[in-house]
Amino acid sequence: MIQLTNVTKRYLATKAIRQCTLSMDSGKVIGIIGENGSGKTTLLKLLSGLLKPSKGIVEIDNVVVDRRIANKLAFLTDSEYFFPYLSVMELIEFYNSQFDDFDKEKAVEMAKFMNLNVEQKIKYLSKGNKSRVKIVVTLSRNAPYVVLDEPFSGLDPMVRKAIINGIIKFINMPEQTLIITTHEIKEVEPILDEVVVLRKGKIIAHETVDNVREVNKMDVVDWMEQLYSKENMSVS
Amino acid sequence: MGLEFDANKPIYLQLIHRISSEIVRGDKREGEKLPSVREYAVEVGVNTNTISRVYRELELLQIVTTKRGQGTFVTEDVNRLTRLREEMKQEQIKQFIMDMQEMGFSINEMLEGIMNNGSEGQ
Structure with missing residues (x-):
C-alpha cells in the first residue's frame, strides 16, 4: 500500500504539492490526472524516492520512501538520453544485470509483441519505438510497484494503442500495482481501476472509475471537467 | 483491438x-x-x-x-439460460417502454407500431 500523509513539496517559492493525504491500495491500476502544472509528476517522483517531501511522510508498505525503493518500484523515465549506443537486446541484458526482479524472457516476448527488432541500436530508433523500448524494460521487472509518467506524450495513436495492449498483457494483477499519469484520459480509462484528480497541487478527488460512471452517469473526462469548473467557481 | x-x-x-x-x-x-x-x-x-x-x-x-x-x-443449466433469455427480453422492453412514455406515447400506440414494424420486417 502507498500512503501519503500531509505531504507538501516546495520548489523555492512555489508549492508543487500541498498538504496531500492519499492511500492507494495494492493490486490496482491507478490514474493520476489533472491539468499541466497540477503536480502529477512531482507526486510520482515523491513516490519513487526521486524527490523528498518538504513536509509530511511518504510510505510504501509501511516503510518511509527513499532512493532504495527502486528495489521494488519500477519507474518509467521520460528522459531523452537513453543508452543510445546499445542495441535493444544489449539494453535488455543490461537491465537484467541491474535488477534482481528483471524477467528477461518476458522482455524478449514483449519486444516481439511490440514489433521491435532487438538487434537495432537505440539511437537509430524512431521516437515511437524508443518509447516502446522504455515500456518493455520497465514492465519486464516483476516489481510490486510500476510507475509510468506520461507514457503516451507525443506518440501517435498506433503506438499509444500498442503500449496500452502491452500494459494489459504484461502487468500481473493483483501482484503488481500500476500508477500512471496521463492527459490521454479517454484512451486510458478502460484500463484504470481508480483515478486521483489533482488541481494546483491538491487532491480534489479520488474515486473508482466504476463509481464515477455509476453515480455521475458520465465518463472520467466529463467528471474531471465538472470537478474543475466547481473548483474554479468556488475560487472566484 | x-x-x-x-x-x-x-x-x-x-x-x-x-x-x-x-x-x-x-x-x-x-x-x-x-x-x-x-x-x-x-x-x-x-x-x-x-x-x-x-x-x-x-x-x-x-x-x-x-x-x-x-x-x-x-x-x-439450460433452465438458467432460458431464464436469462427472458430476463434480457424484459430488461429491453422495460427500457423501451420508459423511453417511449417519456416522449408521451401510449401502450396502444407502441403495440400498433411494433405490429406494423414486425410485419414489415418479415
Whole structure:
C-alpha cells in the first residue's frame, strides 16, 4: 500500500504539492490526472524516492520512501538520453544485470509483441519505438510497484494503442500495482481501476472509475471537467 | 483491438451484458469455455481486474461456472439460460417502454407500431 500523509513539496517559492493525504491500495491500476502544472509528476517522483517531501511522510508498505525503493518500484523515465549506443537486446541484458526482479524472457516476448527488432541500436530508433523500448524494460521487472509518467506524450495513436495492449498483457494483477499519469484520459480509462484528480497541487478527488460512471452517469473526462469548473467557481 | 464503451455505465456492467447477449444469441453455447481473463482483457481492451470482476459477477448470477485450474465455462443449466433469455427480453422492453412514455406515447400506440414494424420486417 502507498500512503501519503500531509505531504507538501516546495520548489523555492512555489508549492508543487500541498498538504496531500492519499492511500492507494495494492493490486490496482491507478490514474493520476489533472491539468499541466497540477503536480502529477512531482507526486510520482515523491513516490519513487526521486524527490523528498518538504513536509509530511511518504510510505510504501509501511516503510518511509527513499532512493532504495527502486528495489521494488519500477519507474518509467521520460528522459531523452537513453543508452543510445546499445542495441535493444544489449539494453535488455543490461537491465537484467541491474535488477534482481528483471524477467528477461518476458522482455524478449514483449519486444516481439511490440514489433521491435532487438538487434537495432537505440539511437537509430524512431521516437515511437524508443518509447516502446522504455515500456518493455520497465514492465519486464516483476516489481510490486510500476510507475509510468506520461507514457503516451507525443506518440501517435498506433503506438499509444500498442503500449496500452502491452500494459494489459504484461502487468500481473493483483501482484503488481500500476500508477500512471496521463492527459490521454479517454484512451486510458478502460484500463484504470481508480483515478486521483489533482488541481494546483491538491487532491480534489479520488474515486473508482466504476463509481464515477455509476453515480455521475458520465465518463472520467466529463467528471474531471465538472470537478474543475466547481473548483474554479468556488475560487472566484 | 478494444471495444467502445458507453460513458454513462460502468465498464464491467457493459461486459456482463455483452457476454449475456452472446449466450442468448447462441454465439456462446451451454458448457462452452470462455477466454482466459488475460485473453479477454486484451481482446476487449480493459484491465484484468475488470474481467475478473465480470467473471465473478456472472458466476454469482449462475450464468457461468469456474472450474478450478480449467477456466470459466457457460453454465450447462439450460433452465438458467432460458431464464436469462427472458430476463434480457424484459430488461429491453422495460427500457423501451420508459423511453417511449417519456416522449408521451401510449401502450396502444407502441403495440400498433411494433405490429406494423414486425410485419414489415418479415
